[in-house]
Amino acid sequence: MNFKLGFIATMFMVTSMYAQTIEVCKTCPVTTLKDGISAAKPYDTVVVKKGTYKEYNVLVDKPLTLIGENYPVIDGELKGEVITVVSDSVTVDGLFIINVGNSYTEDYAAIRVKRSKHFVIQNLVLEKLFFGIYIEKSSYGKVYHNKIIGDAVEEYNSGNGIQLWYSHYVDIEHNFVEHVRDGIYLEFSDNCIIKNNVSAENLRYGLHFMFSNDDVYQDNTFENNGAGVAVMFSKKIKMVNNTFKENWGTASYGLLLKEINDSEITGNSFKENTIGINIEGSNRITYKNNNFSNNGWAVKVKGACYTNRFIENNFLYNSFDISYNSKVNDNIFDRNYWSNYTGYDLDKDGIGDVPYRPVKLFSYIVNRTPETIILLRSLFIDIIDFSEKVSPVFTPDNLMDNNPQTKRITW
Amino acid sequence: MLKILKYSFFDLMRSRWSYVYFAFYLLLGVVLLFLNNDLSKAVITLMNVIIVLVPLIGTIFGVMYYYNSKEFTELLLAQPLKRSSIFLGQYLGVALSLSMSLILGLGIPFVFYGLFKSNAIWDFSLLLITGSFLTLIFTALAFNIALSNENKIKGFGYAILLWLFLAVIYDGLFLMTLILFEDYPLDKLSLIGTMLNPIDLSRTLILLKLDISALLGYTGAIFKQFFGTSFGLIVSFIMLIVWVVLPVLRIMFKSKRKDF
Amino acid sequence: MVNIENLHKKFGKNEVLKGVDLSIKDGGIFAVLGPNGSGKTTLIKSVLGMVIPDQGTINVQGKNIKKNPNYRHQIDYLPQIANFPSNLKVKELIRMIKDLRKITNEDERLIELFKLQPFLDKKLGNLSGGTKQKVNLVLTFMFDSPLIILDEPTTGLDPISLIRLKELIQVEKAKGKTILITSHIMSFVEEVSDEIVFILEGKIYFKGTISELKTKTNQPDFEHAIASILLENHA
Numbered sequence: 001m002n003f004k005l006g007f008i009a010t011m012f013m014v015t016s017m018y019a020q021t022i023e024v025c026k027t028c029p030v031t032t033l034k035d036g037i038s039a040a041k042p043y044d045t046v047v048v049k050k051g052t053y054k055e056y057n058v059l060v061d062k063p064l065t066l067i068g069e070n071y072p073v074i075d076g077e078l079k080g081e082v083i084t085v086v087s088d089s090v091t092v093d094g095l096f097i098i099n100v101g102n103s104y105t106e107d108y109a110a111i112r113v114k115r116s117k118h119f120v121i122q123n124l125v126l127e128k129l130f131f132g133i134y135i136e137k138s139s140y141g142k143v144y145h146n147k148i149i150g151d152a153v154e155e156y157n158s159g160n161g162i163q164l165w166y167s168h169y170v171d172i173e174h175n176f177v178e179h180v181r182d183g184i185y186l187e188f189s190d191n192c193i194i195k196n197n198v199s200a201e202n203l204r205y206g207l208h209f210m211f212s213n214d215d216v217y218q219d220n221t222f223e224n225n226g227a228g229v230a231v232m233f234s235k236k237i238k239m240v241n242n243t244f245k246e247n248w249g250t251a252s253y254g255l256l257l258k259e260i261n262d263s264e265i266t267g268n269s270f271k272e273n274t275i276g277i278n279i280e281g282s283n284r285i286t287y288k289n290n291n292f293s294n295n296g297w298a299v300k301v302k303g304a305c306y307t308n309r310f311i312e313n314n315f316l317y318n319s320f321d322i323s324y325n326s327k328v329n330d331n332i333f334d335r336n337y338w339s340n341y342t343g344y345d346l347d348k349d350g351i352g353d354v355p356y357r358p359v360k361l362f363s364y365i366v367n368r369t370p371e372t373i374i375l376l377r378s379l380f381i382d383i384i385d386f387s388e389k390v391s392p393v394f395t396p397d398n399l400m401d402n403n404p405q406t407k408r409i410t411w
Numbered sequence: 412m413l414k415i416l417k418y419s420f421f422d423l424m425r426s427r428w429s430y431v432y433f434a435f436y437l438l439l440g441v442v443l444l445f446l447n448n449d450l451s452k453a454v455i456t457l458m459n460v461i462i463v464l465v466p467l468i469g470t471i472f473g474v475m476y477y478y479n480s481k482e483f484t485e486l487l488l489a490q491p492l493k494r495s496s497i498f499l500g501q502y503l504g505v506a507l508s509l510s511m512s513l514i515l516g517l518g519i520p521f522v523f524y525g526l527f528k529s530n531a532i533w534d535f536s537l538l539l540i541t542g543s544f545l546t547l548i549f550t551a552l553a554f555n556i557a558l559s560n561e562n563k564i565k566g567f568g569y570a571i572l573l574w575l576f577l578a579v580i581y582d583g584l585f586l587m588t589l590i591l592f593e594d595y596p597l598d599k600l601s602l603i604g605t606m607l608n609p610i611d612l613s614r615t616l617i618l619l620k621l622d623i624s625a626l627l628g629y630t631g632a633i634f635k636q637f638f639g640t641s642f643g644l645i646v647s648f649i650m651l652i653v654w655v656v657l658p659v660l661r662i663m664f665k666s667k668r669k670d671f
Numbered sequence: 672m673v674n675i676e677n678l679h680k681k682f683g684k685n686e687v688l689k690g691v692d693l694s695i696k697d698g699g700i701f702a703v704l705g706p707n708g709s710g711k712t713t714l715i716k717s718v719l720g721m722v723i724p725d726q727g728t729i730n731v732q733g734k735n736i737k738k739n740p741n742y743r744h745q746i747d748y749l750p751q752i753a754n755f756p757s758n759l760k761v762k763e764l765i766r767m768i769k770d771l772r773k774i775t776n777e778d779e780r781l782i783e784l785f786k787l788q789p790f791l792d793k794k795l796g797n798l799s800g801g802t803k804q805k806v807n808l809v810l811t812f813m814f815d816s817p818l819i820i821l822d823e824p825t826t827g828l829d830p831i832s833l834i835r836l837k838e839l840i841q842v843e844k845a846k847g848k849t850i851l852i853t854s855h856i857m858s859f860v861e862e863v864s865d866e867i868v869f870i871l872e873g874k875i876y877f878k879g880t881i882s883e884l885k886t887k888t889n890q891p892d893f894e895h896a897i898a899s900i901l902l903e904n905h906a
Binding site: 248249250251252272273274275294295296297316317319320339365368369370371372373374375376377378379380381382383 | 582586611625626
């Protein structure tokens with residue numbers, strides 16, 4: 001990060017000595033982006049004044065700063081990709097790009113960065129788009145403070161807001177993405193940082209990882225997406241201080257972990273999701289200091305998940321705290337606060353004297369016959385849950401929190 | 412009818428049991444709010460109490476009042492009054508005084524807690540509304556039982572059985588039916604099953620508020636329409652009203668044909 | 672005043688009234704007599720509309736009583752067992768009944784007559800049987816209706832109150848009212864009633880004056896006359 005900034009700063013100092021500024025406007029000598037770019041020498045700055053520019057397939061093939069003044073509109077007229085960057089050290093700043101072409105064979109983007117390094121894409125507003133910002137085999141770049149507002153209706157003919165493909169060391173910060181397919185999508189992209197973004201109302205996922213390792217995402221908000229975040233087939237992902245909210249619907253969840261190993265989930269807040277975290281085949285993950293509140297299922301464990309540790313989390317008013325679909329348990333639950341805990345603490349040490357069993361028999365019944373959900377909170381269900389709690393038959397008998405906290409944990 | 416209602420109401424307002432009932436709710440409200448200091452938890456606990464206890468108290472009180480005021484009823488019957496107004500008046504007297512104990516008993520601590528400023532007010536109002544509906548329904552059912560059984564012991568027995576059936580056994584049978592026929596599409600069946608039991612109906616209404624996240628996890632289209640829109644709320648309320656009206660009509664019908 | 676035609680009533684399998692025809696004219700005191708379970712109370716309750724007959728018609732003052740509860744404005748009824756809501760005070764009960772029927776000031780005179788003032792602020796649950804019966808009498812007589820029905824009016828009364836009651840009945844009779852009485856106390860019946868109606872096994876066995884009854888049964892006094900009827904029919 002520091003290295004990158006330093007690099008850019010050095011470049012700036014080196015180049016500014018002889019860099020020129022080219023202005024593009026309707027009344028200027030240069031009236032189109034394309035002309036502006038071809039007129040520019042490397043490390044020049046192209047300033048685009050306010051106005052509407054109907055252009056597409058704009059190719060940036062030299063190190064340039066392309067900057068908009070008062071948000072000039074670049075209208076792709078639905079004809080194809082709008083800006084394609086193929087050179088290192090390109091900055092694109094302050095443009096309003098609309099009407100990206102839609103295609104079933106090519107992934108047209110509002111702006112694509114291809115095989116380049118040290119790019120900065122910032123302060124863009126994208127509307128009526130197919131793909132938004134598409135980073136392809138490019139590294140050491142920054143996608144900062146962009147606003148992407150799509151109008152996606154169907155998954156099959158819509159694109160992603162910010163997509164990284166074989167791109168490493170990219171920072172994605174302070175972006176706002178809504179109404180696209182996946183808000184942010186990473187495929188084969190390692191060592192990226194995704195921070196302070198808001199991804200909402202997207203058709204599929206707010207954030208989507210595939211085969212990407214050693215990434216960090218933190219302080220993001222994922223709200224009301226088809227599903228909040230899907231992390232699949234990846235390793236060593238750090239998920240810190242994010243908010244997963246109101247991801248409602250069938251098979252909808254705040255966070256999906258599929259084949260994820262050695263990761264860390266800390267300080268997140270899962271609120272009012274149908275499923276807080278859905279875990280499949282994920283091992284050696286530490287869940288610590290997360291808040292799970294008012295979810296349908298706080299944590300749903302499917303398939304083989306081993307040596308995961310749930311420590312010092314708050315489970316608050318979820319319809320179900322934990323649901324399992326097998327009788328085997330190799331995960332550890334310790335020192336959590338469970339609002340459904342009904343035990344007592346006679347020695348007043350803040351730890352309940354009776355262990356808490358977070359898995360209810362009823363959650364198995366609902367897994368088997370989903371319609372039975374309508375009997376939730378019925379006295380009869382409470383009775384059978386209670387008898388199961390007293391002598392576990394269907395639920396893993398070692399699945400319990402031996403040190404349930406009696407007060408909400410703060411950190 | 413209003414006069415009868417007035418007298419039954421004041422009669423009950425003076426009885427020890429109304430105070431016990433009122434005090435119980437007052438205590439419950441205070442304990443939940445001020446000792447536990449957790450509004451969400453309080454609402455969940457209250458819900459459990461309301462859907463179990465309110466029907467039980469409604470039934471027992473209804474039956475008890477009917478049998479205890481038998482002589483009073485006979486006195487009224489000899490007066491130039493319509494039978495239906497005598498029984499409706501008494502019924503409403505019981506049901507309203509019970510509802511009032513509930514609403515005041517829980518309402519007072521909540522008002523002091525500063526409920527009007529909290530966003531739990533809708534959950535809480537819904538609880539009180541369903542509680543009142545359950546009181547109306549189960550008192551009416553109790554009057555029906557008492558009208559059909561001269562024998563006090565038998566009447567009490569049936570009343571307890573009715574409560575036990577609707578509060579526990581029904582759900583057990585319901586669950587078994589659902590599991591037994593799990594290969595078939597069940598969402599219609601499960602919604603109809605819910606409508607046919609006022610306790611389940613009220614529970615569903617409250618689930619709509621507390622557990623909407625979980626309810627939306629189910630795939631069925633009818634479920635989705637029911638829980639995902641205000642459709643569920645409206646249908647549930649209509650059904651609750653039907654559940655009040657039908658037993659009340661039977662009280663009127665039965666009382667017209669009964670000998671005293 | 673009261674016309675009953677072909678009245679039938681069954682309670683389950685037990686046929687209590689088997690075709691009662693009875694006509695009671697305006698004015699006078701009529702005693703309805705009969706052994707236990709003969710259907711006296713059922714008959715009275717049918718007139719009051721508390722029991723719904725299976726068959727037959729009842730007219731009170733020329734109007735069919737079915738579907739029209741207002742005829743009960745014409746009737747004062749004294750129920751057999753005076754059990755009132757125990758939470759209420761005597762005063763409140765009287766006020767309530769007045770509120771339900773109509774305003775009257777007769778109650779003050781009657782309270783005075785039965786010396787009920789000390790009990791007005793007591794709860795009905797704390798009263799003795801006799802006092803309750805007095806309250807019962809007050810409630811009955813305070814409305815001044817043309818038809819008065821008294822079911823066992825003497826129960827629990829002390830001698831003085833009994834005398835007062837008899838006077839009261841005579842006063843009402845003098846006003847031209849019709850009074851229907853059931854009682855087990857034969858001397859009381861003999862003393863007050865003008866005519867008796869004897870019910871046996873759900874039918875009117877005899878209707879007429881006491882002297883007619885004596886002649887019919889060939890007995891020197893009323894009590895024996897009744898006894899002979901019973902013996903004859905149960906032998």
